[in-house]
Structures are given as C-alpha cells and as structure tokens.
Amino acid sequence: MSTAVYDSPETITASRARLTHLKALEAESIHIIREVAAEFQRPVMLYSIGKDSSVMLRLAQKAFYPGTIPFPLLHIDTGYKFREMIEFRDNYTRELGLNLLVWRNEEAIANGANPITLGTQRCCGYLKTQALLDGLRAHGFDAAFGGARRDEERSRAKERIFSFRDANGQWDPKNQRPELWNLYNGRIGPGESIRVFPLSNWTELDIWHYIHLENIPIIPLYFAQERRMLVRGDSLIPIEQPFVKGLPGEEQWVRCRLRSLGCSPCTGAIRSDADTVPKIIAELISFRSSERANRIIDHDQDGSMEIKKREGYF
Amino acid sequence: MAVLSNVLDDLNEGTTPFTIEEFLAAEQQKDLLCFTTAGSVDDGKSTLIGRLLYDSRSVYEDQVKTVTRSSSGEASAIDFALLTDGLRAEREQGITIDVAYRFFATPKRKFIIADTPGHEQYTRNMVTGASTADLAIVLVDARKGILTQSRRHGFIASLLGIRHVVAAINKMDLVDFSEKVYRTLHNDLHGLAAKLGIRELTAIPISALLGDNVVTRSEQTPWYDGPTLLEHLESVPIAEDLPDAAFRLPVQRVIRPNQDFRGFAGQIASGTVTPGDRIIALPSGRTSRIKGIHTFDGDLDSAFAPQSVAVTLEDEIDISRGDLIAHVDDAPAVSNSFSASLVWLHAGPFVPGKTYLLKHTAQTVKAHLRVAHRLDIETLEPQQSAVLRLNEIGEVEVRTSRSLMLDPYRENRVTGSFILIDPASNATVGAGMVHYTKLDKDGRSQINGTLLLLPGEVLVSVLEEKLTTRGKDVVITSSQKPEVWQSLLYAGFTVLVPSKSQAQAEIITLAPDAHELLRRPVARHDGLKAQADALLRELENEF
Numbered sequence: 001m002s003t004a005v006y007d008s009p010e011t012i013t014a015s016r017a018r019l020t021h022l023k024a025l026e027a028e029s030i031h032i033i034r035e036v037a038a039e040f041q042r043p044v045m046l047y048s049i050g051k052d053s054s055v056m057l058r059l060a061q062k063a064f065y066p067g068t069i070p071f072p073l074l075h076i077d078t079g080y081k082f083r084e085m086i087e088f089r090d091n092y093t094r095e096l097g098l099n100l101l102v103w104r105n106e107e108a109i110a111n112g113a114n115p116i117t118l119g120t121q122r123c124c125g126y127l128k129t130q131a132l133l134d135g136l137r138a139h140g141f142d143a144a145f146g147g148a149r150r151d152e153e154r155s156r157a158k159e160r161i162f163s164f165r166d167a168n169g170q171w172d173p174k175n176q177r178p179e180l181w182n183l184y185n186g187r188i189g190p191g192e193s194i195r196v197f198p199l200s201n202w203t204e205l206d207i208w209h210y211i212h213l214e215n216i217p218i219i220p221l222y223f224a225q226e227r228r229m230l231v232r233g234d235s236l237i238p239i240e241q242p243f244v245k246g247l248p249g250e251e252q253w254v255r256c257r258l259r260s261l262g263c264s265p266c267t268g269a270i271r272s273d274a275d276t277v278p279k280i281i282a283e284l285i286s287f288r289s290s291e292r293a294n295r296i297i298d299h300d301q302d303g304s305m306e307i308k309k310r311e312g313y314f
Numbered sequence: 315m316a317v318l319s320n321v322l323d324d325l326n327e328g329t330t331p332f333t334i335e336e337f338l339a340a341e342q343q344k345d346l347l348c349f350t351t352a353g354s355v356d357d358g359k360s361t362l363i364g365r366l367l368y369d370s371r372s373v374y375e376d377q378v379k380t381v382t383r384s385s386s387g388e389a390s391a392i393d394f395a396l397l398t399d400g401l402r403a404e405r406e407q408g409i410t411i412d413v414a415y416r417f418f419a420t421p422k423r424k425f426i427i428a429d430t431p432g433h434e435q436y437t438r439n440m441v442t443g444a445s446t447a448d449l450a451i452v453l454v455d456a457r458k459g460i461l462t463q464s465r466r467h468g469f470i471a472s473l474l475g476i477r478h479v480v481a482a483i484n485k486m487d488l489v490d491f492s493e494k495v496y497r498t499l500h501n502d503l504h505g506l507a508a509k510l511g512i513r514e515l516t517a518i519p520i521s522a523l524l525g526d527n528v529v530t531r532s533e534q535t536p537w538y539d540g541p542t543l544l545e546h547l548e549s550v551p552i553a554e555d556l557p558d559a560a561f562r563l564p565v566q567r568v569i570r571p572n573q574d575f576r577g578f579a580g581q582i583a584s585g586t587v588t589p590g591d592r593i594i595a596l597p598s599g600r601t602s603r604i605k606g607i608h609t610f611d612g613d614l615d616s617a618f619a620p621q622s623v624a625v626t627l628e629d630e631i632d633i634s635r636g637d638l639i640a641h642v643d644d645a646p647a648v649s650n651s652f653s654a655s656l657v658w659l660h661a662g663p664f665v666p667g668k669t670y671l672l673k674h675t676a677q678t679v680k681a682h683l684r685v686a687h688r689l690d691i692e693t694l695e696p697q698q699s700a701v702l703r704l705n706e707i708g709e710v711e712v713r714t715s716r717s718l719m720l721d722p723y724r725e726n727r728v729t730g731s732f733i734l735i736d737p738a739s740n741a742t743v744g745a746g747m748v749h750y751t752k753l754d755k756d757g758r759s760q761i762n763g764t765l766l767l768l769p770g771e772v773l774v775s776v777l778e779e780k781l782t783t784r785g786k787d788v789v790i791t792s793s794q795k796p797e798v799w800q801s802l803l804y805a806g807f808t809v810l811v812p813s814k815s816q817a818q819a820e821i822i823t824l825a826p827d828a829h830e831l832l833r834r835p836v837a838r839h840d841g842l843k844a845q846a847d848a849l850l851r852e853l854e855n856e857f
Binding site for chain 1: 335338341345413417426438442552570571575577579581610611620622659673674728731740
C-alpha cells in the first residue's frame, strides 16, 4: 500500500512543486499580516483606495479566511481626493463589511490649506503627515499597515518590512532594526509604533498582474477615458478644485488615465488608451518611466520622499 | 497596437511578437530568485548591480534622468553606482550604509537583490541580506585576488546556508582579460569554497564597468565557455526543497470564525502536507490527522512550503500561537537547550548573564546565553571570549524559558533560525543559527537536571562520588525550598538533598513547562551499595 502511495505521480509532483513568484509574494505578505495581527494590541490598515491598497486588502482577506479581518481600515482624507475615490471607498468597504475609519485634519481644511498657497510640501505636511500622525494617536494604534513598495522610489529601497517609528511617529533611517529571515521584531515602548509594509517585495508590474489574475476591483480612474484636463506642457492636471485654474486654451478633453492616485491638484494624468488591466500592463512595460514620475510632490527636491518619511509620512 | 508589439519584440529580442495575454501567461510562470551581493567600496559592486539593472532594461527612464542630474559633471555619462545608492546621507558620504532591496526581471525569472555594503558594519548587513537569499555574488578584484574580505564574504554565505555562491571576478579589463589570471583565481576560489563548506561555487570573469559577461557575452574572453552572470542567475535552481523534507507548520494564529471551524494558520516552513496525514502538535505531543487545508481560493489537496495556509484537524486538540505541527513520524526536537552560531548585530556588546528575548518562528521566549568561543572572521580560528561585539560571530550555548521546536539550521532555515532582542531597548541585537539540540534517546530534551531526595548523609556522599566520576555536575544542598530546587534543576545540575524525615528516596524532576516539580519514589533496597546502584539505574532512565 505504501509503495503505491510513494510511486504515485501526484505525490512526486507535489513534493517538487514550486511557487510562482506571485504566489511566493502572496504567501510572504499573508505571513506578515498574520504576524502583526498576533503581536500588536491595536493594528490598523492604512487604506488609500489605490491599487496597492486594493491588493493589500485582498491579502488581508486571505490571511484570515474563513474569518474576517480583525482590524479596522483607516483612510487619511485630505479633502482633495478625487470624488470617485471617496465613492469607491465607501461602496467597496460596505460591500466587504469592513470597519472603515476616516481621519481628516479638519482645522487645516477649514483654514483653506491648499497646494497653491502653501506649496506642495507644507500642504502635504498638514493634510497628510499631520493628519496621519493625529489619526494614529487618537485611536491609539500601535501598528499601521501601508501599501508602500521598495521599488517605488530610491529611499524606499532600504525600508524594512517592520519600520520602527519613535513616539513622535518619526523615522530614523540610521536607527532601524536589522531584519533577518522572516523573523520580525514588533516590540515597542509606550507611544512608539511600527509601520508595516507587507507589499515591500512586490513591483508595480506584480501588483497589476495580481489585480488581473485575482479580479480585484479597482477604481475606474485607472482606466483611460475622455476627461477634462488642464494641459500644461507634458502635464495633464485634473480639474476638480476651484483653485486649479488654467490659462486660456489649457482646458481640454483628453483621453487619459491616472497611474497613481493622490490628491486631484497634485496627481497628473497620462495620455493613454489603456482601458483594461492587460492594456495597462502593456503600457507599463512600454513606458520605462517610473510610476511616481507624475507625482509633483516627489520632485520638490532631490530626495524629497526621504525628508517626508523622516517627518512621519508613509 | 504598434507600441505593444515593439515592446514585446524588444523583450524577445527579435523573436515572434506575442500578445499581452501571452506575455502575462509567460509572466505567470516565472519564479523568484533572491540573491545578495557583497563587496567593498572599491570593487565595483554598485557598478555591477547598476549594469545588471541597466542592461536588463529594468531601469526606468526618469530614474536615469534623476541620476544624470545628481552626478553633474559628466553630462551624458550614467553613473551606475548612483543608480543603486539610496539615501541622502549616502549620496553625501559616497558610501552605501545599509541593505537595499532592488528588483528586476528578465523574460525567464524575477529577481530580488539584497544589496549589502562592504564598508562599515559589513558583517551585520551582509548577514541580514544573506538570510533571505538563495544565491550570493562575491566580488573579487582581478588585480588583487582573494582578499581577506572575499574570504569573509564566502564564510558568511556558508554560515547563512546559501547554496549557490558566484565569484564575480571583476575588472578583467584591467588585467587585459587574461585567461591565466582567471584560471589562477578560479582554482584558489574553489580551494576556499571547499574549506568553507560552500556547496556550489561558480567563477565568472566580468567587467562591470564595460559590461563584459554580465548580461552580454564578452568577445574579450574567448577562452571562457561558462555562462554570463545573468545566464547563471536565470538558470540556477531555486530552493531545491528535498522531496522528503520534513513537514513543519509553525502556528501563527488560530482562526475561529464560529464554533464549527478551528483553523491553525501559518506559513509552511518546509515539506508537504495532505489531508489525512497523521500529525503531532508540539510541544504538547498530542496527535491527530489533517482534516482539511483551507485558503481563500478554496480547499487544497496538498500544500507545500512556503505556502500560507490554515489547516483543520480531525480531533479537538489545544494548539495556540507558537506551537508547531509536524508529521507524527518526522517531528523536530523539542528542547530548551541548544548550541548555535550567533552574529552580534548591535553597537552595545553581548552581556553574559543578561536575560534576552529570543524570537523563534512564532514565539518569543526568555533566553540565557553563554559564549563558548568567538570566531576570528579573518582566520576563522576560534578565540577565547565571553563577550561578542558588533559584527562578531561566536559559538554559543542557549537556554530558553520555554521549549522550542528546533531543527538544525543547515536542514531548515525557518525552524533553525532565531533573533535576539534586548528587552530594555527592544533592539534586535543578535541573529542565531541552531546547530544541535541536546536530546535523550527518545528525542526529548535532556537538559534539565535531576534531584535526588535521599534518606541519610552516607548515601549522599556515596552517590556524589559515583556521579562525579560519571561526569555529572553535582550539587549538594540541604535547602528544602522548592524554588531553590527548581532553579538548580533548570540549570541542569544533578542535585543531592539529604533529608532525615525521608524514609524512602525520591527522584524529582522539572515538568516540561519548567514550573512544576514531578516526584516519584524509588523502591527501597537493603544495603548501602544495593540502594546506591538502584538509584543510579533509575537516574540512567532519567538522563
């Protein structure tokens, strides 16, 4: 009997089976998400509505299946997010029965903070970084998942999967814990916290490919259609806010889509015909241009993402 | 779709263009190779990685633009090293100071590079990078030959259990692509690999600066018939899990959505599991069978490492986070005492006698360590030392407050590795690789001592002599306090306690959780010698 079992081709296939890269990445991310749920008192998942958040959310569903996700989602709303993003957020989280929390820096929003009058750096400082730190502190969250990837930007390449933040929520690149094997050190003192990046080892192509294979719903802003835009040089600037005003002739209908999602005044669109996920992937591999290139905020000055991270930004 | 077919043409270098669907189907079959690179400031490591990324066309155009701006001076030249450097501090100092992870893909495979500096804190960073790598590239300067640091890098690759080591013999352009230089280094390197216990070494002559044999085959080395670096990276087998690798599932979490479902969730560390398999839950030792393997994508007929799954069992047995599920006939050692190699990662030195926290799979326990000796990383000779400092490697004896389910690191990177955490600062201070555990014939931990409660002083002195000659560490105490006994037993001593009130000898041991004392009487024998021999026989069973 036992001979039959050992000779069966299925047994041999199973023992030699290897995971494809996406399945290996998925398994790693699920392991990370489960570790955080087990080791922290009050974890939260930062949910930005974008493609990376959508993948991270699916991985969290998988991590606790057939149970439900044992932590809330938190969206930092600057007040300048695209209308479609807010609709998508509310519908999708309701459909999945998730506990969604929203945090806004109401004081700065009431004072009319915007990127034109403050400049992008200070605007991000108030509406994103400050709001994030306040939101985490107000709820007493000790671990926050973020969808950042190491391939996004140079300062991210050295980011840990468990990224330690001091009691002020700040990141010290020289004082990060060495991270070996899959053994994550989640121990923290009072007021300190950990940012966790379960998608660290995914690339932009991996994210899109996974969305395609898993049929993960994503916001239609990613797909090309005719949209009213300010056309300024190579830039396509979405018109949603009253302070985004064009010169005569700048406002045009353009077939375009967004490559990454942020606040409407600071997220440029790209000219594109890609209206399906496979077409987006085809476009991606033809571009040879990194996805963050259309984010105005990253190009304020050389290494600007690193400066934001030191201050507490994701 | 002219653009698309151009791209796909490009990817296939002139072969028949295929559709995006075909591209995705091919993409889906790719596996993932993680490799680490080690080298020092001058040997061109960053240049090599930059070349690999650039020539494999995975450098995005805007990143190239940023770099050309940063390295003002040579307007059109691309500084390959700047492509891979990350943080401001480094760009200012011109050195790489931490482990950076890079990603690229070829039509055959996806790659993660753990890029580690050869400069300060080299050991800490290289160990970190190597811990998750399947392959290591060690750079050797063709002009300088095998330096101390090549030896050190090779040693760390071997210590961290990396199966494939590539010696990239760089700067071949500066030795006129001499075959003789290559042959000499090739032979020296294979000698070194044998000495270090490296399982597979491949020596490739390259010029990172000019691109020879990195991605494209060099015309300067007609005498070399081996693979280019990229060809080798694309073809090396990944994590050849032995077909008979033991099944290990460290339990991260119990998933209990309702009364009818109790799933034990974790990432399979090694081996394969199938419903119906007879399993043992450790450390409890309770056995059952696998009822089902559950995932969001449906139940599985079998699962294998490194999949993340949840399993259910036929029987209701108590399993919690930190426990481990294995096949009943192929279980790991359960022990709270073992020897290990330890790499010290922190600026503050290892303090003998201090209690550290040790994280192993999904459990964190208290640990005491003793340094047996330190390894001179230059000569690989053992040195007397009771402490370890930053970047030092030592052999240690470890005792933990609770038992761990351990395999030797050489056999299992997951169940054989641990990190040490300083409980005061919460810093990760050490990284350990288990060598062996101390076990008795039944595979149980034997490290706890045994206590004999004896009627009369004479029996104490007779046994003391006999036990000492047998190499036991004997302690005699008149204390009757259970907490004193517990700590002596925990320390592994054979403890002799004379007691006038005792009519019959008793053997006292620690329960597996180390909190309770287990007592059992030993039958009385007439005569001192007979009684002593009976006790020694009983003790043999305990050990």
